[in-house]
Amino acid sequence: MESDNRGIAVCLTLILAVVLSLMPLSGDWIVWKPNFLLLTVMAWIMRWPNGLGIIFAASVGLLADLLLRTSPGHSMIVFALCAGALSLVSRWAKYLSMLQRTMLMALIITLVAVLEASIFMAYGRPSGIEHLPMKILLSMLVWPFIDLLIARSQPRRG
Amino acid sequence: MANVFNRSSTLLRKLLAVTLLAVLLMIVDNFTPWFKPAYSAVDNLVRPLYWIANIPLRVQEWSANSVTPRSEIESDNLRLTKESLIYHGQLQRMSDLAAENMRLRRLLNATELLQDSVLVTEVIGVSANPLRHTLTIDRGTTDDVFVGQPLLDAEGLMGQIIEVHKGHSTALLITDSNHALPVQVLRNGLRSIAEGRADYNRLNLKFVSPTADIREGDKLVSSGLGGLYPAGYPVGTVLSIVRKPGDNFLEIDIDPSAEIDRSRHLLLLYTSRDSSADAVE
Numbered sequence: 001m002e003s004d005n006r007g008i009a010v011c012l013t014l015i016l017a018v019v020l021s022l023m024p025l026s027g028d029w030i031v032w033k034p035n036f037l038l039l040t041v042m043a044w045i046m047r048w049p050n051g052l053g054i055i056f057a058a059s060v061g062l063l064a065d066l067l068l069r070t071s072p073g074h075s076m077i078v079f080a081l082c083a084g085a086l087s088l089v090s091r092w093a094k095y096l097s098m099l100q101r102t103m104l105m106a107l108i109i110t111l112v113a114v115l116e117a118s119i120f121m122a123y124g125r126p127s128g129i130e131h132l133p134m135k136i137l138l139s140m141l142v143w144p145f146i147d148l149l150i151a152r153s154q155p156r157r158g
Numbered sequence: 159m160a161n162v163f164n165r166s167s168t169l170l171r172k173l174l175a176v177t178l179l180a181v182l183l184m185i186v187d188n189f190t191p192w193f194k195p196a197y198s199a200v201d202n203l204v205r206p207l208y209w210i211a212n213i214p215l216r217v218q219e220w221s222a223n224s225v226t227p228r229s230e231i232e233s234d235n236l237r238l239t240k241e242s243l244i245y246h247g248q249l250q251r252m253s254d255l256a257a258e259n260m261r262l263r264r265l266l267n268a269t270e271l272l273q274d275s276v277l278v279t280e281v282i283g284v285s286a287n288p289l290r291h292t293l294t295i296d297r298g299t300t301d302d303v304f305v306g307q308p309l310l311d312a313e314g315l316m317g318q319i320i321e322v323h324k325g326h327s328t329a330l331l332i333t334d335s336n337h338a339l340p341v342q343v344l345r346n347g348l349r350s351i352a353e354g355r356a357d358y359n360r361l362n363l364k365f366v367s368p369t370a371d372i373r374e375g376d377k378l379v380s381s382g383l384g385g386l387y388p389a390g391y392p393v394g395t396v397l398s399i400v401r402k403p404g405d406n407f408l409e410i411d412i413d414p415s416a417e418i419d420r421s422r423h424l425l426l427l428y429t430s431r432d433s434s435a436d437a438v439e
Contacts, residue, residue, distance in 0.1 A: 071187050
């Protein structure tokens with residue numbers, strides 16, 4: 001029953017992340033827009049490490065590819081690698097403070113952004129690497145809200 | 159301890175499998191069109207979410223319109239009436255020039271005469287990927303929209319339609335890094351290719367030799383070569399020209415005429431090729 005509720009919560013938060021991803025912004029802001037889907041997936045894996053993992057992240061990554069019209073597999077690799085890295089530290093990550101979790105996410109987002117930029121460069125396309133610092137900063141600012149939202153979506157124990 | 163190693167090796171196996179699958183998908187997508195139906199299906203699936211995602215923008219527009227004072231609306235109305243008069247006057251002159259142009263073409267035995275008509279459309283979504291410049295408009299097969307159809311805003315060329323659905327379509331913008339369009343300098347007819355570079359405010363001009371007659375501030379229009387875009391529509395203005403020693407071509411930055419990331423109401427261009435002589439009259 002608890003798992004069912006969590007499943008619904010996962011779906012709803014992913015839909016919210018998709019809506020936020022689709023929200024139109026002016027040209028100057030759109031390049032700095034945080035990857036809401038990735039942040040949501042990371043928050044869920046951090047909060048529910050036994051239920052969600054690499055396969056979940058890869059599936060959402062594939063959905064992101066189809067949604068963002070990037071080559072299928074591109075976000076899939078990125079999401080899966082992030083989930084893999086997070087799964088290794090998930091046992092103790094949930095005991096970290098909000099600030100420490102935010103710093104951990106900043107590190108992961110940086111790695112992801114560099115990886116994504118490398119894939120784009122390999123394709124000979126613009127990588128957008130010059131917008132990286134601002135994108136990371138905005139992701140760090142958004143992360144606590146997503147983390148809190150996911151924490152609130154968890155079924156209460158006892 | 160053994161449990162930890164088991165966990166790590168399972169993780170590694172899963173990661174390896176996902177990575178292999180992802181690479182396979184990328185290769186398949188690169189060489190086949192198999193994923194096109196999947197893109198369309200997801201596009202149709204998330205279409206209601208586009209409507210939800212646009213709510214803040216609509217609220218912002220509605221509130222901006224609601225709080226506009228009456229005096230401002232009146233002065234806007236007066237200005238627009240004056241502008242309309244001016245444009246009507248210019249249009250009369252344009253029709254005269256167009257008729258003269260057609261007569262001259264007939265004298266030169268030009269067989270194709272272009273007649274353009276437009277359909278107003280509204281942007282209902284923009285690409286969530288900042289490096290992919292596409293937008294979704296509210297017209298589809300029911301309005302006879304077709305793949306390759308040019309899209310304009312009030313200032314210039316915006317892009318072309320790449321996918322058509324029943325009630326909406328997707329357009330690739332001229333600033334997308336996969337887009338290139340043939341242009342010419344309005345002043346002297348110098349031809350080149352304007353290429354997108356995933357920046358809403360810039361285009362690159364390709365293959366212009368260092369000895370070419372091109373200056374900062376030159377206006378660029380579509381040249382009509384390639385047959386996709388009709389000739390004469392504004393594309394942009396030359397912003398800067400860099401000559402690098404040893405390079406075969408100039409590095410030229412273009413400021414697009416169209417308000418690529420701001421325009422909400424656009425025009426779909428229907429160009430009919432009419433070869434009858436009656437059209438000249």
